[in-house]
Amino acid sequence: MDMIQNMRVFTRVVESGSFTAAALTFDAAPSAMSRAVTELETHLRVRLLTRSTRSLALTPAGQVYLERCKRILSDIASAEEAVSEAHQRPAGTLRIVSYASIGQHYILPAISKYRSIYPDVRVELTLTQSTPALYAMGADVAIFPASSLSDSEMISHTLGSTRNVLCASPEYVRARGLPNAPSELAMHDCLTLSMPGFPTCEWMFEKSGDTEVVHVDSLLQANIAESLIVAIRNGMGIGALPSYAAVPALKDGSLVRVLPQYSLQKMNIYVLYPAGKFVDARTKTWVSFVRDYVSELITRDEAALQQPVIESLCST
Structure with missing residues (x-):
């Protein structure tokens, strides 16, 4: 039995939440992951995981063993790194x-x-x-x-902050005009972008320190900014796009800004x-x-x- 490898498998099974997800990491079958954990339990003479058809849960002994495994595996990785070129030459x-x-x-x-x-x-x-x-x-x-x-x-670093930008096609603007205030969006067709952690049908506007939240009756909701750009370019309505997606289309004139005097809620990357x-x-x-x-x-x-x-x- 390869104790170190089985410890790696056990740790990844817990972190990923399933034998199937752990198997993807090791390019192996889920049954091999299950067998490795069973070998550990047999060797230790204690149950580490409580299994059901839908979930896995650590036993109290499993929780203690997991923390020890993490420390041991970290020390092994540090030792291997210390005698290799990896710490000097990324590869x-x-x-x-x-x-x-x-x-x-x-x-x-x-x-x-x-x-x-x-x-x-x-x-x-x-x-x-x-x-x-x-x-x-x-x-x-x-x-x-x-x-x-x-x-x-996790260790995290902020790369920067961006904001959403309201955009429409020139054709839409010629046909329907531009709103002068967020409240006037109720008279327009609105398109929304679904992003994790952000309300899809609420646009938060800021101007001179004041905040206004507008509920949007979305004509079309997309989960990819590039797809929403296509809908906006085709004159379907006014949509909110992340600045990084909107800037190229604004520069080439295929989209125009809507309510540029307002800032929409920012997001961090x-x-x-x-x-x-x-x-x-x-x-x-x-x-x-x-x-x-x-x-x-x-x-x-x-x-x-x-x-x-x-x-x-x-x-x-």
């Missing part, structure tokens, strides 16, 4: 999970630049429309938007990775790089919203 596979639109607009360009500096690092990028779960998806780093973060075992004594060189260098590179891209896009070429489109 191997970096697994990144990102909210889809952020991944397309910010993370893919960042990966291209990062690999020009660290060519020995391969990248596996997973784009998702839900809040990424590192352990369940076998990822090293997660990047996603949120208004704030709850307490977690975070990069997260597991806490612990050992963080491999790939993760260290990527987090350091993305904090600078993506922060610059966010600042660029937010500044672009203030440029006259974009603001002047509002009078189209």
Whole structure:
């Protein structure tokens, strides 16, 4: 019996919440994961997990053993790192999970630049429309938007803050006109974007320190910003887009700003990775790089919203 490997399996099963999810990490069958945990329990002569058809739960002994396993595995990883070149030369596979639109607009360009500096690092990028779960998806780093973060075992850094921008097509504006205040949106067709952690059908407007919340009767709801852009361009109505998705279309004139004198609720973009004594060189260098590179891209896009070429489109 490989005790160390079985400890790794047990730890990942608990963190991912199922034998099936853990099996994806090890490229093995769920039955192999179950067998590894059973071998541990037989060796220890104690039950570590309570199993049911739908869930797993740690026993009291399992909770104690899990914490010890984490410390042991962390020490082993540190020992291996200490005698390898990994702490000096990033190499191997970096697994990144990102909210889809952020991944397309910010993370893919960042990966291209990062690999020009660290060519020995391969990248596996997973784009998702839900809040990424590192352990369940076998990822090293997660990047996603949120208004704030709850307490977690992850280390987090803020890459920057963005805001939603109300947009419409020039054709829609010519046919229906522009609202002069948030309350006038009730007379318009509105399109909404579903994002994890943010109310879909409530738009929060801010101006001169005052806040106004407008309930939106959505004609169309999409969960991908790029899809919503298509609907807005086709004149279906007024939609709220993240600034990073809206700026290119505002620059080329295919969309125009609506109510530019108001700011919509801001959201933060975070990069997260597991806490612990050992963080491999790939993760260290990527987090350091993305904090600078993506922060610059966010600042660029937010500044672009203030440029006259974009603001002047509002009078189209």
